[in-house]
Amino acid sequence: MISTEELLAAVKGTVLLGEPMKDHTTLRIGGSADFFIDPLDREDFCRAYSFFRKHGLPCTVIGRGSNILVHDEGIRGAVIVTTRALGEFSLSRGLLTVGAGFPLPAAAEKTFAHSLGGLEMLQGIPGTIGGALVMNAGAYGQEIGSVVSWVEVFGNGKPKTLCREDLFFGYRQSSLAGSVILRASMRLERLPAAETGKRSVLRDEAFAKRRLSQPFDRPNAGSVFRNPSRQDDPEGLGAGRMIEACGLKGLRYGGAVISNKHANFIVNEGDAKASDVLELIATARERVKEKFGVLLELEVRLLGCENVCC
Ligand SMILES: Cc1cc2nc3c(=O)[nH]c(=O)nc-3n(C[C@H](O)[C@H](O)[C@H](O)COP(=O)(O)OP(=O)(O)OC[C@H]3O[C@@H](n4cnc5c(N)ncnc54)[C@H](O)[C@@H]3O)c2cc1C
Structure with missing residues (x-):
């Protein structure tokens, strides 16, 4: 056990107890972290990390939270965010x-x-x-x-x-x-x-393609699954088109939906829980395995989901 006084004396930045992780992920899903730390600077970051480790508590470091799905039961121990402290x-x-x-x-x-x-x-x-x-x-x-x-x-x-x-x-x-x-x-x-000009055109085209093909208007965590290897996916469909071919676009569990724009994205329609997303993940994996014989692997990282098998 650590005392709040001791923690506040050790860390100069923001210290929040029972902080909802949905406020720190782009999917806007996730239960509370026991301790949420936003250190002031690099020294404070290292001190905060050492403090929790010294007390034998798990410490999870996150950035923007754009590739994580946090369990509804939250994260035990501390979550330390880098965005303010490590901005050089x-x-x-x-x-x-x-x-x-x-x-x-x-x-x-x-x-x-x-x-x-x-x-x-x-x-x-x-x-x-x-x-x-x-x-x-x-x-x-x-x-x-x-x-x-x-x-x-x-x-x-x-x-x-x-x-x-x-x-x-x-x-x-x-x-x-x-x-x-x-x-x-x-x-x-x-x-x-000349090369800068050429690459600038390519970059702008890629940006426009991204805007058209991804569900920017809804909270999401990017691609949910990694694309299978060429050996498993000789036609180069990618995880998205495999899921689409299973007729799963638009499938909903609670507040989570397989995006109609891109089937490798799961979007939060407002009040989704991690369990809704996990149901969609399980369904997509099962159906793709049945149809293509391929077991999709997660690209999104599960945090606080230690006991969930994916
Ligand atoms: C709309 C959208 C589009 C996306 N497009 C792409 C894409 O085209 N290509 C692509 O590769 N990804 C894409 N992503 C996924 C995501 O943005 C990337 O994986 C990104 O690099 C994750 O950075 P983050 O700071 O958000 O990491 P987080 O989600 O905060 O963390 C991801 C993992 O890294 C760990 N971590 C973070 N910072 C540290 C640190 N300092 N030290 C140790 N561990 C750390 C976390 O613990 C976690 O395991 C997209 C996501 C969204 C929402």
Whole structure:
């Protein structure tokens, strides 16, 4: 047990008890975190994390909450958010050094404005650098992992730098899952004017395509399932078109609906619970397995759902 006085003395930033996680996820779903911490700065972040670990309590680090589904029963222990504390951004000679809490869309926009290529296609991904590194976020042929030089993590009470050779980045996964990311450095490509112009057109087209094909008007967490491998999906349908082919677009459980715009998105129509989303996930997996013989894997991360089998 920890005393509130002790906690308030240890952490300078915001400390909330029993904070509803639905206010911190783009799906706008999730029960309460026992402790929700929004540290003031990097030092405060490390102190808060160490404080909970010292007291043997689980600590979950989140960014923008754009790739998570939080259980209706909430999250035990502490949730620590990076967006205020880890917001550093510096750019020097093509080398970007950026805090884990810095928004990916802003990093993509700012670097491309300096004619630096490598992140520009990721501008539409609404997370932080930390979340993007854990997920190896990617879109339209670019992935964040391919430009990483080093990542600084917090472990055993002190920061540690992992260089590129220490890291693994695969399709929507990385070896950084389970670590605590403080900041990262990325080597970007200096682009000649003609190339910047060309990429700018491609980026704008991708952005427009995204707006047309994704349900931006409803809370969601992006793609729910990873696309199956080419071996499992030789026609290249992707998870979305497989789910659509099962006739599941528009399927509803409680307040959660498989989007009519894109079947790999589940949207919250207002009062959805995590259990509604989990029902849709189970149905989609079952039906796709029946029709295509493929077991869809989750891209969305389940938090506080330790006892839920997905
Ligand atoms: C409309 C929409 C469109 C999307 N489009 C795409 C897309 O095109 N491509 C794509 O790849 N993704 C997409 N996503 C998914 C999501 O935006 C990305 O996965 C994003 O990188 C997650 O970042 P986040 O800060 O929101 O992470 P969160 O959702 O907060 O966290 C995701 C995971 O990372 C962990 N984590 C976060 N920060 C840290 C840290 N500092 N240290 C350690 N662990 C951490 C969390 O514990 C969690 O396990 C989309 C989402 C939405 C809502």
